[in-house]
Amino acid sequence: MKQTTTGHIKEINGPIVTIHLPGVSASEQVRVGKLKLYGEVIALQGDEATVQVYESTEMVRPGEPAERLGQPLSVELGPGLIGSIFDGVQRPLEKIFLQAGDMIPRGISPPALDRERCWRFTPEKNLESNNLISGGTRLGSVQESETVEHRILVPPEVSGKLIEIAPEGEYTLEETIARLRTESGEIKHLKLYHRWPVRRPRPYTQRLHGSEPLITGQRILDTFFPLLKGGKGAVPGPFGAGKTVVQQQIARWSNADIVIYVGCGERGNELVDVLDSFPKLQDPYSGRPLMERTLLVANTSNMPVVAREASIYVGITIAEYYRDMGYDVVLLADSTSRWAEALREVAGRLAQMPVEEGYPAYLASRLAAFYERAGQVETADCGQGSVTLIGTVSPPGGDFSEPVTSHTKEIIQTFWALSKELADARHYPAIDWVDSFSADVGVAAEWWHREVDRGWQKRRAQALAILARDAELSRIVNLVGPEALSSAQRWVLEGASLIKDGVLQQSALDPVDTFCSPKKQFLLLELILSVYDQGAELIELGVPVEELREMPVLSRLRRCKALYDSQQIDELMAFRQQALEAFSAIRSEYAQREKSAP
Known part of the structure; x- marks a missing residue:
């Protein structure tokens, strides 16, 4: 058991809670109140910590207990991710529904991955005792779905000599499938899953230049404004211009191995439509259900605003995990404007100095850091993998000069600008060929000339x-x-x-x-x-x-x-x-x- 230090709540300001908790660290997860609501430390001053809580703090009072958990906000990474639907902090919504019904009660936090299910683990044939292994080394594989082979990797920042590896067989997530001895002599027990902090990018061997376009099957995207695998794209547009439909088409038809859809602060009826339609869709490449290579992160506009801010980090961390297995992953974030609004609200409650339209001064750097986690990389043991990041932007009134759109435009490589005029004229997809651009045309042309036609x-x-x-x-x-x-x-x-x-x-x-x-x-x-x-x-x-x-x-x-x-x-x-x-x-x-x- 992890040692915990207890303290108490001093002040409550919406989702921002000030606690007295000696020994707590910046970015550490804590539990506050009698309901044991999860939160994250975002500021420290002596023994007092400012915490953003991922759930409503109604009826929580000063003086109630606070408890440190000894780890930053992290996600569980292992078999069982594919086909799942999580909320903004990786709580499994289907499991919560079975336990508590339609409404999510505060304080409930079942494990993200099923601890009771057994997975058939097949070890790598060339691994033997005393082999030196390190982060990213492939230990074996699990058939996660009919479409996806889940490659079990040594967690990053773990290395040493392999003592033993489990034979082929059925294992739960909590059972040990390998043991290794570190340089310091410590024995590490490796399981089918591990945890990773969502705000820290996962390491890789080398970043590569993209060389192949992401084929979406949408002519205006592929032919006129191509996006490379491992690239960064944005879909800005006003309400009703078709951003969600464009993203759903990309999710369904793109030639990626894994699709991750993050509904970040969107209206509940739109996300319900996504959650209802995706499980019914057929994968055009395999003929199997599309959910066999898809997972969804759902955080609607009526859910706690702080969990909205965390949701895109949960999505990008899971995307990097499958990238490390050698897969091409597409992450669809809908929408980064709602995420930026969550930043603005939290910054306001912290009394931070606002700049453009009330957004915090660090908006541009946060956006850049998020988009920079896309890319094509060389992995430690699985060849090459990529994360292609496509975020929608919802500028008020379709004004592309507002801060989120203008900063995004400076960061990304491909800009698919949606037009309200085209949408009103029933021209779909309503992508404006005048305002849109792609910086990847030269590289994409090599692929088109080689695979399709030199003209x-x-x-x-x-x-x-x-x-x-x-x-x-x-x-x-x-x-x-x-x-x-x-x-x-x-x-x-x-x-x-x-x-x-x-x-x-x-x-x-x-x-x-x-x-x-x-x-x-x-x-x-x-x-x-x-x-x-x-x-x-x-x-x-x-x-x-x-x-x-x-x-x-x-x-x-x-x-x-x-x-x-x-x-x-x-x-x-x-x-x-x-x-x-x-x-x-x-x-x-x-x-x-x-x-x-x-």
């Missing part, structure tokens, strides 16, 4: 140029009408419309178009731009733009995305040939007219 970067640049020209011409049309434009300029507007309808728009509810493979993405873009090029040449020959607009092939072109799935590449290429032949027929017709003209 990817050129065609992408051409499409963005047409869209930019469309924005300029649309302003002229709004002022003086389309009659002021030349035929060539009106064809630019038509080409941009084809790109918007045929490539950028993508319905999450369409069974065919909800996912688009990289090959199909490029073919759709190539098809539309080839038609645009053919039309531009015909206009130079004098063909009226109205005649081109009335071609039946254009309406079918807009619907190709939903007519052909990602497996029907040959059919899509056949339609491309038909479209080009239709334009060649017009060319031949006009050439014939010119010959017959007097």
Whole structure:
């Protein structure tokens, strides 16, 4: 048993409690009050500690006991994480529901991982007694789900000579599966799980440069604004612009091994929808339930504000744990604005000096430290792993100049800006191609050129140029009408419309178009731009733009995305040939007219 030191509560200010507790350390976990509410020390002055409590402090009184636990806020890392739903401090919500019903009673804290369940452990064949092992060394594996093999690793900062390792068999989390002797002679008993402080990044051997894009199946993300595995991305947008749907599409369709969804301070009805829909979704890559490679951290806006601040650290620590096993992990944080608001509230209760819009002065550094925990790394024993971090931002009124959005924009590599105007026009996903950007295009181009087609970067640049020209011409049309434009300029507007309808728009509810493979993405873009090029040449020959607009092939072109799935590449290429032949027929017709003209 850990030795504990007791003290008492001196003052209560919402979730901020001042306690007298000799010997307590900064960032140490404590229990306060008769209800034994968990909290974390955030400031020290002599024997007095300021504690942020993860639950409501109503009816807690000064003078009630306080107890130190001897460890910082930590998470349990081991088999049983996948498929689970936790709250912001890793309490298992399903287990709490079975014990206490719909409402979470204060002070309840069941273990995050099931202590009674047995897991079949298979040791590594090359491990023998007296082998030197260190943090990250693979001891064996457990089949956590049909999709995920859970690799049991020596905890970080533990090293020594292996004394013995357990044979293959069934073990609970509390049973010893290996023993080692440290340099100091201490005997360490290793189990299937260990604990790790959430605010301390897990160590790795070496940070690597990302080289492969995260494929989400969403054309505007993959083709126009790619994000590398191990990269940092943000999805800012006002209320109703579709941030949650974008994240759910990424969670379902991205080619990551593990998906972690952190609902941080979002509305309860949205999180209920996530918690209800995810267990029913099918993994498109394995055909198995999606929850077999997913875990959820749920902290709604009506839950204690301090637990909201902790929730994203819980999520990123679990993500780093699976990264250390050699997996590619995607962490979706929805939303970092609510997390920042929790920082602001706690800072206000601590009477810290506010800066921009009341946020604390350390907002930018906290955001940067969080996003810097993403990356692709070389692990001690499992090759390479990555954590791709995608956070949503909810700027009030869609103002991207507010502090959380502006600081995030300086930190991340890929910015998927959502537009309320596009959402109101029923253009989904409502990602604004003018305000969005990606710093990973050059690296992603190498992958696209190698795996799909060498024309990817050129065609992408051409499409963005047409869209930019469309924005300029649309302003002229709004002022003086389309009659002021030349035929060539009106064809630019038509080409941009084809790109918007045929490539950028993508319905999450369409069974065919909800996912688009990289090959199909490029073919759709190539098809539309080839038609645009053919039309531009015909206009130079004098063909009226109205005649081109009335071609039946254009309406079918807009619907190709939903007519052909990602497996029907040959059919899509056949339609491309038909479209080009239709334009060649017009060319031949006009050439014939010119010959017959007097």
